[in-house]
Amino acid sequence: MGKVTIDYRDYFAETIQQMCTQGLLLVSADKDKKPNVMAIGWGMIGSIWSRPAFIVFVRPSRHTYGLLEEVGEFTVNVPPNELAEATTYCGTVSGRDHDKIKEKQFTLVPGRKVRVPIIQECIIHYECRLLHKNNVLADFLDKNFKSEVYPKGDFHRIYFGEILTAYADDEAVKELG
Amino acid sequence: MGKVTIDYRDYFAETIQQMCTQGLLLVSADKDKKPNVMAIGWGMIGSIWSRPAFIVFVRPSRHTYGLLEEVGEFTVNVPPNELAEATTYCGTVSGRDHDKIKEKQFTLVPGRKVRVPIIQECIIHYECRLLHKNNVLADFLDKNFKSEVYPKGDFHRIYFGEILTAYADDEAVKELG
Numbered sequence: 001m002g003k004v005t006i007d008y009r010d011y012f013a014e015t016i017q018q019m020c021t022q023g024l025l026l027v028s029a030d031k032d033k034k035p036n037v038m039a040i041g042w043g044m045i046g047s048i049w050s051r052p053a054f055i056v057f058v059r060p061s062r063h064t065y066g067l068l069e070e071v072g073e074f075t076v077n078v079p080p081n082e083l084a085e086a087t088t089y090c091g092t093v094s095g096r097d098h099d100k101i102k103e104k105q106f107t108l109v110p111g112r113k114v115r116v117p118i119i120q121e122c123i124i125h126y127e128c129r130l131l132h133k134n135n136v137l138a139d140f141l142d143k144n145f146k147s148e149v150y151p152k153g154d155f156h157r158i159y160f161g162e163i164l165t166a167y168a169d170d171e172a173v174k175e176l177g
Numbered sequence: 178m179g180k181v182t183i184d185y186r187d188y189f190a191e192t193i194q195q196m197c198t199q200g201l202l203l204v205s206a207d208k209d210k211k212p213n214v215m216a217i218g219w220g221m222i223g224s225i226w227s228r229p230a231f232i233v234f235v236r237p238s239r240h241t242y243g244l245l246e247e248v249g250e251f252t253v254n255v256p257p258n259e260l261a262e263a264t265t266y267c268g269t270v271s272g273r274d275h276d277k278i279k280e281k282q283f284t285l286v287p288g289r290k291v292r293v294p295i296i297q298e299c300i301i302h303y304e305c306r307l308l309h310k311n312n313v314l315a316d317f318l319d320k321n322f323k324s325e326v327y328p329k330g331d332f333h334r335i336y337f338g339e340i341l342t343a344y345a346d347d348e349a350v351k352e353l354g
Contacts, residue, residue: 012189012222020224044232045189046221047197049322055221055232131319134311134335142308145226158311 003125008052008166011124012045014176015078019043022084023091025077026056027108028067029116035108037100037119038064039091043076045163052163054126057136057156063095068159072130073114077122080175113164123175124168128161180302185229185343188301189222191353192255196220199261200268202254203233204285205244206293212285214277214296215241216268220253222340229340231303234313234333240272245336249307250291254299257352290341300352301345305338 018024023039030036044055054076058065068074079087086104093100101108107120111127118125136155138146169175195201200216207213221232231253235242245251256264263281270277278285284297288304295302313332315323346352 009190009193012193013186016186016189016223020227042223042225042227044221044223044225044230046193046219046223046232048219048221048234049319049326050197050219053221055223057225131322132313133317134314136309137311140310142226145308149226 003167003169005165005167006124008045008054008126008163010166011078011168011172014173015045015124016043018078018176022079022081023087025079025087025090025119025122026058026064027075027077027116027119028064028071028073030067030070033115035101035117036063036067036095037090037106038062038095039087040076041091048160049131051131053131054128054161054163056159056161058159059154059156061154065157068130071115073111073116074128074130074159074161075111075114075116075118076126076128077119078124078172078176079119079122083121112167123172124166126161126166127164129164130159131162132160134158180344180346182342182344183301185222185231185303185340187343188255188345188349191350192222192301193220195255195353199256199258200264202256202264202267202296202299203235203241204252204254204293204296205241205248205250207244207247210292212278212294213240213244213272214267214283215239215272216264217253218268225337226308228308230308231305231338231340233336233338235336236331236333238331242334245307248292250288250293251305251307251336251338252288252291252293252295253303253305254296255301255349255353256296256299260298289344300349301343303343304341306341307336308339309337311335
């Protein structure tokens with residue numbers, strides 16, 4: 001099954017829907033191209049500085065944080081429903097202690113535009129390079145979230161990625177349906 | 178023509194497409210409910226802190242900036258193609274010197290969930306309340322943008338709005354097509 005280039009807006013609803021239910025897979029890599037994968041449940045798609053963009057939120061405590069600081073590129077991969085358990089697993093253990101890619105038998109394929117790979121078994125892919133990053137600021141955050149989401153003060157860094165290319169399995173929507 | 182409640186993901190492609198071509202209309206208001214409208218060409222839609230969200234970017238020099246700091250609510254309105262000229266005008270003059278709403282004969286209708294009105298003549302509407310705000314940081318920004326977009330150092334403030342409700346004209350897509 002081939003993966004065809006799409007407009008980054010084509011599968012927004014499906015991407016966000018899957019993100020909010022089972023999660024998406026964010027792949028990053030270190031300078032030596034050693035990759036890591038984490039699950040994300042939050043993210044934004046749109047346009048900023050006249051570029052198509054994907055924003056992801058990563059806590060400084062995460063292994064992915066160090067990798068994004070080292071190599072300013074990432075891919076966001078939308079898993080099909082049959083990867084729900086594997087996706088949950090990727091959100092449960094750290095890449096510091098586990099080779100999640102090996103454990104979950106993900107097939108990595110080189111990115112088309114970035115040095116970070118995609119996960120072949122996923123069905124929609126966004127390749128991104130960093131345009132900007134900033135932080136969630138405690139002083140400017142809805143007060144309910146401060147205690148609920150950040151009891152340890154581990155505020156997210158916000159990574160603004162330019163979507164350099166996006167592509168999907170021919171049958172992506174059917175697989176999600 | 179009625180406006181029906183939609184899922185915030187339903188018209189993403191149409192909203193972003195219109196944003197990138199003719200612009201969207203961001204409505205804010207001061208404490209006395211005096212509204213202002215500006216045109217925006219950049220924005221992001223997705224989910225953060227498990228809430229549907231719309232991110233908008235506003236420079237401190239803008240009249241809207243002061244209003245958003247005063248009242249943490251806003252609406253994003255998608256204009257039909259016949260409002261292209263009016264939208265451009267709203268991006269050209271300041272609410273400090275012009276009553277753009279009067280000049281362009283926009284009909285304001287009270288928000289369903291926020292104190293800020295929507296523009297009746299627009300066809301898709303997002304009502305938002307502020308969850309968070311932070312800033313574009315010069316030190317963490319792609320260097321090309323620093324000189325091209327911010328020659329005067331007027332870096333955007335980033336407003337993270339929770340989408341409390343979204344609705345659209347029955348015939349929204351036809352009007353955009």
